[in-house]
Amino acid sequence: MITRQRHIAHLHLHSALTEDQYADIIELMSGITPHVQAVPPNAVQLDLTSALRYFDLSPYDMVQMTMMRLKGLYGIDSSAGLAGNRMLAAMAADASAPGDTTWVPAERAAEWLYPRPLTALPGIGRATATTLTRYGLHTIGQIADLPPATLQRLLGVGQARLLAERARGHDPRPVVPAEPATHLTADLVLDRDCLDPAHHHRAVLGLAEQIGVRLRGESQIAGRLTLTVRYADRSSTTRTRTLPEPTNHSPVLAATALGMLTALGLQRARVRAYAIRADDLRPADTAHRQLSIDPGDDRARAAEAAADRARRRFGVEAVRPATMAAATALRT
CATH class of the missing domain: 1.10.150.20 (5' to 3' exonuclease, C-terminal subdomain)
Incomplete structure (x- = not known):
């Protein structure tokens, strides 16, 4: 049995993208090959194997054409890796300067690796x-x-x-369109150590909001959150909580994250970084939301949906929690 050699491309996009822009780029890539996998927030993988005969191009020229389309249509510079599997392609892209492509042919994979x-x-x-x-x-x-x-x-x-x-350069994973994530992570690294409890509160609130926006954007819900706080001496503390019910509703995520922060008691801690990880992900249409007689809950979710639409149109900074907006106003 003869196995056809695969040609996988991994592209790093050197630009900050809105969700709509990223979706447009995925659609553009789908016009080259149906085997496109998103690697948020700014990368994409393509299995070019079946497209080579259609375009009558070499794998390397296919990648150059793709990069030219990104530059011409969206003004986005990229770097690329080309190899026989997803892992090697991603590693080759990491080794590429902006505008360059690193090609690792199968027969030279061990020599390169x-x-x-x-x-x-x-x-x-x-x-x-x-x-x-x-x-x-x-x-x-x-x-x-x-x-x-x-x-x-x-x-x-x-x-x-x-x-x-x-x-040994082995990676059997196929390029799978819309492969569901196993977890989502948002983090914040500070320029200097922080002792301010109010800043800790704002930082964790902002990360919880990021997680909520990404979950809703990917039509997923999370069943568990983990908060990690790293200190000036490079030690860290981690807390994990299961959510009352799987959700992507930012206020619930924020309340859970802030509860873990309070439990850490960071009054005099010198903090350097924060991270929130959402696990136990599942499709949002599997959620069983507990009924509530409070009309405020429905209003909050409607406002959240409107805020998400504004972010998709105007960028992620278009709408932020009031606490964070107030803090920005004070700084300016």
């Missing part, structure tokens, strides 16, 4: 990198050449097997 630092491999975070470098492992090739039993002793069976496959 092996000398790269192990931190370039997806799935290797700070803790894993520290463990591996402690044992003299610094490149992806060294991981690929390590006996499986040795890597398993260092990392455990599951993680070792996954990293070994990735280190």
Whole structure:
């Protein structure tokens, strides 16, 4: 059985995009190939394999045509990676300067991949990198050449097997249009340490609002939130709460996030960063909303829908919670 070689392109879009602009770009890409996967907020992946014969172009020329269309129609600069699978294409795009394309042909994948630092491999975070470098492992090739039993002793069976496959350049995932996200994350890193409780409140409120907007934009609901606060000494604290019911309603998300913040007791903490992660995602049409006799709840949801429409038209900064708007006015 002959397996046709795949040609996957990963494009980084060097521009801040509204939801409508991003949707237009996905539609543009769908005119080149039906196999388009959104990688929010500013990237997209395309499986060009079936489109090559139609356009009668090489994979590299297909990518150049795509980048020219983005520039000509939307004025957006991009960088691209081209390879035989999604992981290698994304890594190649990360290695590309704006306007450039890095092509990693299948026959040269190992040659390109092996000398790269192990931190370039997806799935290797700070803790894993520290463990591996402690044992003299610094490149992806060294991981690929390590006996499986040795890597398993260092990392455990599951993680070792996954990293070994990735280190050899293997990634069987197809490009899937509208692949549902497994989680959403919003974070904020400060320029300097912060001791102000009011600022902590505004920061977490703003992140909860971001999560709500993204959930509603993707027609999803979340069942669980996690708040992580990182301090000046690089330590961090994490709290997780299950929502009363799965939702994408910003006031409920904000109340849950602020409840976790209050429980941390940060009165004198020197905070450097905040992050909120939404998990247990599912389609919004599966939500079972508890009935309420309070007409204010319906008004709040109607106002929220109107605010979302304004953001899609005028950008994400068009509508913000009153607390945050007041804080901006005071600063200016």
